[in-house]
Amino acid sequence: QVQxxxxxxxxxxxxxxxxxxxxxxGRTINIDAMGWFRQAPGKEREFVAxxxxxxxxxxYGDSVKGRxxxxxxxxxxxxxxxxxxLKPEDTGVYYCVAHTxxxxxxxxxxDYRGQGTQVTVSS
Numbered sequence: 001q002v003q004x005x006x007x008x009x010x011x012x013x014x015x016x017x018x019x020x021x022x023x024x025x026g027r028t029i030n031i032d033a034m035g036w037f038r039q040a041p042g043k044e045r046e047f048v049a050x051x052x053x054x055x056x057x058x059x060y061g062d063s064v065k066g067r068x069x070x071x072x073x074x075x076x077x078x079x080x081x082x083x084x085x086l087k088p089e090d091t092g093v094y095y096c097v098a099h100t101x102x103x104x105x106x107x108x109x110x111d112y113r114g115q116g117t118q119v120t121v122s123s
Contacts, residue, residue: 002111003112005022007117009118014088018083018119021079021080022034023076028053031098031112032053033105034053034072035050035098038090048081050070052102059106068081068083086121089121090119091120093119096113096114
């Protein structure tokens, strides 16, 4: 099993920045890709960003390209999502997710998911 714990959510004004963290523990050897989904009330789950532990490949959802940067600290088994120029439409619960495959994450599939952290962007 892999445990994922998110932190860093909160309330921020439009135009501001936020950094989310996700710490992975347990049998992390089971995963290579980690990323973020988000879900706003009444909306479908959305792919935000993902990265791979071994190669460092990164992918971003269209709605955050140019505003988000995903990174990882392999030694600490921690992943980060830096988001800038936040918009009210970025509001939602952000879930840290993990899978063996980056492609699977981009298809909104996951093997492990954290509890989620709320991000609220006020206008």
